[in-house]
Amino acid sequence: MLDEAVPATSVGTPHHAPPSTRAWRTRLYRWDLKASPYLYIAPFFVCFAAFGLFPLVYTGWVSLHGVDLQTPGQMQWRGFGNYTRLLHDDLFWNALRNTVTIGVLSTVPQLLMALGLAHLLNYRLRGRAFFRIAMLAPYATSIAAATLVFSLLFGRDYGMVNWLLGQLGVGHIDWEGGTWSSQIAVATIVTWRWTGYNALIYLAAMQAVPHDLYEAAALDGANRWQQFRHVTVPSIRPTILFTIVVSSIGATQLFGEPLLFGGGATGHSGGSAHQYQTLGLYLYDQGWYAFHLGRAAAVAWTMLLILLAIGTLNLLLVRFQRARNGG
Amino acid sequence: MAVNLGRRAGARGLTGAGPVTYAVLTAVAVLSLFPLYWTLVGASTSGTRIAQTPPPLLPGGNLWHNLDIAWNQVHMGRALLNSVVVSGCVTASTVLFATLAGFAFAKLPFRGRNALLSLVVATMTVPAQLSVIPLYQIMARLHWTDRLQSVILPNLVAAFGVFFMRQFLSQALPVELVEAARVDGAGSLRILRSVVLPIARPGMAVLGMLVFVQSWNDFFWPLIALSQSNPTVQVALAGLGGGSYDSDQAVILTGALVGTAPLLLVFALLGRQVVGGITAGAVKN
Numbered sequence: 222m223l224d225e226a227v228p229a230t231s232v233g234t235p236h237h238a239p240p241s242t243r244a245w246r247t248r249l250y251r252w253d254l255k256a257s258p259y260l261y262i263a264p265f266f267v268c269f270a271a272f273g274l275f276p277l278v279y280t281g282w283v284s285l286h287g288v289d290l291q292t293p294g295q296m297q298w299r300g301f302g303n304y305t306r307l308l309h310d311d312l313f314w315n316a317l318r319n320t321v322t323i324g325v326l327s328t329v330p331q332l333l334m335a336l337g338l339a340h341l342l343n344y345r346l347r348g349r350a351f352f353r354i355a356m357l358a359p360y361a362t363s364i365a366a367a368t369l370v371f372s373l374l375f376g377r378d379y380g381m382v383n384w385l386l387g388q389l390g391v392g393h394i395d396w397e398g399g400t401w402s403s404q405i406a407v408a409t410i411v412t413w414r415w416t417g418y419n420a421l422i423y424l425a426a427m428q429a430v431p432h433d434l435y436e437a438a439a440l441d442g443a444n445r446w447q448q449f450r451h452v453t454v455p456s457i458r459p460t461i462l463f464t465i466v467v468s469s470i471g472a473t474q475l476f477g478e479p480l481l482f483g484g485g486a487t488g489h490s491g492g493s494a495h496q497y498q499t500l501g502l503y504l505y506d507q508g509w510y511a512f513h514l515g516r517a518a519a520v521a522w523t524m525l526l527i528l529l530a531i532g533t534l535n536l537l538l539v540r541f542q543r544a545r546n547g548g
Numbered sequence: 549m550a551v552n553l554g555r556r557a558g559a560r561g562l563t564g565a566g567p568v569t570y571a572v573l574t575a576v577a578v579l580s581l582f583p584l585y586w587t588l589v590g591a592s593t594s595g596t597r598i599a600q601t602p603p604p605l606l607p608g609g610n611l612w613h614n615l616d617i618a619w620n621q622v623h624m625g626r627a628l629l630n631s632v633v634v635s636g637c638v639t640a641s642t643v644l645f646a647t648l649a650g651f652a653f654a655k656l657p658f659r660g661r662n663a664l665l666s667l668v669v670a671t672m673t674v675p676a677q678l679s680v681i682p683l684y685q686i687m688a689r690l691h692w693t694d695r696l697q698s699v700i701l702p703n704l705v706a707a708f709g710v711f712f713m714r715q716f717l718s719q720a721l722p723v724e725l726v727e728a729a730r731v732d733g734a735g736s737l738r739i740l741r742s743v744v745l746p747i748a749r750p751g752m753a754v755l756g757m758l759v760f761v762q763s764w765n766d767f768f769w770p771l772i773a774l775s776q777s778n779p780t781v782q783v784a785l786a787g788l789g790g791g792s793y794d795s796d797q798a799v800i801l802t803g804a805l806v807g808t809a810p811l812l813l814v815f816a817l818l819g820r821q822v823v824g825g826i827t828a829g830a831v832k833n
Contacts, residue, residue, distance in 0.1 A: 259652075260648075268645070268705045273679060276678070276682035338576060345564045350820060355580050361761055362812075363782055373797055373801070379603065416576075425826075470675060474768075477768065521678045
């Protein structure tokens with residue numbers, strides 16, 4: 222609509238137009254210049270305000286109320302009641318512990334393997350495209366599909382994993398039943414889906430490292446491992462930090478994998494003894510099975526506080542690193 | 549920038565790979581692909597065959613039979629159609645709005661640009677679960693639960709997309725081109741149509757693929773907002789797998805296959821571009 226007001230031909234014939242029209246056009250043109258950037262970013266911010274910021278703040282408000290799932294419109298003031306109840310609930314602490322352990326089990330090996338893989342992919346390779354696409358295929362697989370397949374692979378009686386372990390002389394493991402075994406299995410699903418993706422992100426960062434750095438290191442007699450440690454890793458540190466932040470956020474929200482891993486209708490409890498119930502599952506359990514939306518909101522805000530703590534810690538770490546390197 | 553990364557790497561690769569490298573990469577490729585292959589194996593045999601030792605390793609002839617059962621057990625056809633509609637709408641609108649905002653952030657001077665861009669990046673870290681409860685209240689009040697708009701509307705544009713297009717356009721679009729068009733008297737919409745969009749097209753294509761994958765695989769909010777009577781593919785899969793312990797495992801795997809095959813097909817055809825897009829989005833952080 223705006224470009225109709227300032228047609229391209231108008232530039233050639235401004236002196237024929239009456240002064241008032243010319244002033245009007247100039248004003249319109251200036252307004253267009255000033256306003257259009259805001260018009261372009263408006264859809265994002267409107268959408269974010271409506272479906273991101275408002276719900277975020279409103280969740281905090283809901284967390285101070287008793288709200289029943291069946292009558293989500295009626296709210297009763299409870300102050301910090303939901304939070305004190307949360308802190309006295311063993312299942313909350315259990316879920317927090319599980320989120321941390323599954324988080325460590327799924328992110329640390331994943332990122333280390335991704336780093337190693339990226340290093341290998343950075344060599345001159347035949348079939349480069351094949352390796353990259355193969356490693357990215359798990360990323361295209363949905364959480365639901367991947368988890369359904371892996372819970373069969375990890376099956377106690379007929380699962381492929383136990384069959385392979387049996388060939389090696391190891392007895393059957395009840396993957397779903399045990400605490401550690403179930404958490405390792407859930408972490409395996411996460412690792413399977415994301416390792417290749419992170420490897421490609423590292424690879425891209427590695428390819429931006431100037432080649433002379435390696436040549437200088439080689440001249441100084443550094444072998445491949447030393448080059449990796451002293452040239453590659455420091456050069457791609459920002460990317461490493463980025464992936465650490467992204468995967469910690471993902472680990473804090475872990476939901477679909479533990480929900481579907483059990484395979485039964487009681488997925489929301491995270492196993493018969495809650496052995497792999499994460500905070501995300503606990504939130505879902507409180508809100509949509511115990512019908513307490515207020516308590517679920519309190520869990521959500523607790524998760525936000527945890528994320529903020531991770532973010533602050535990360536920032537401090539970066540500052541500390543910088544201060545140490547600079548000093 | 550998105551597409552040429554793969555080729556450039558070959559020219560400047562550090563050293564030739566040794567046999568150990570090939571062995572490790574092959575092992576990883578096998579581990580990555582095996583669960584997908586085994587989904588196909590399981591989906592084409594039967595529940596009793598899966599429960600035998602040793603487990604089946606080659607496809608059987610039961611695929612059509614299992615498809616038939618899966619189609620009857622959950623609304624698979626409807627789920628596929630719903631997923632196509634939802635992911636299509638979300639992709640189209642995200643790519644459009646992200647391109648507009650990305651262009652403004654990359655090339656247009658305006659007050660508060662840096663602060664607003666930081667805000668966009670910050671919003672990428674807000675987890676979905678935080679907004680689920682009020683969203684559910686809103687959708688319930690509007691009687692939109694179980695209707696597709698409840699999963700489309702909240703995802704009309706994503707911060708990731710804005711950031712991605714901003715990175716793409718700040719490199720791909722020479723600012724002189726925009727200025728020249730302005731000098732020629734072109735208005736904002738004309739500039740957008742004749743200058744920005746043609747240059748942004750490769751970036752938009754990559755972003756579209758990434759958003760489509762993400763939207764197709766979205767799980768938490770659709771599971772809450774929709775039900776088994778009007779599901780997306782992922783919600784239907786949860787219905788297949790979470791139903792009961794005695795459900796036929798071959799049918800579960802068939803569902804997983806149906807839900808994944810469309811995306812894998814896209815990957816097989818456009819894998820190089822997707823790989824390029826992911827790496828390109830990451831480098832310039």
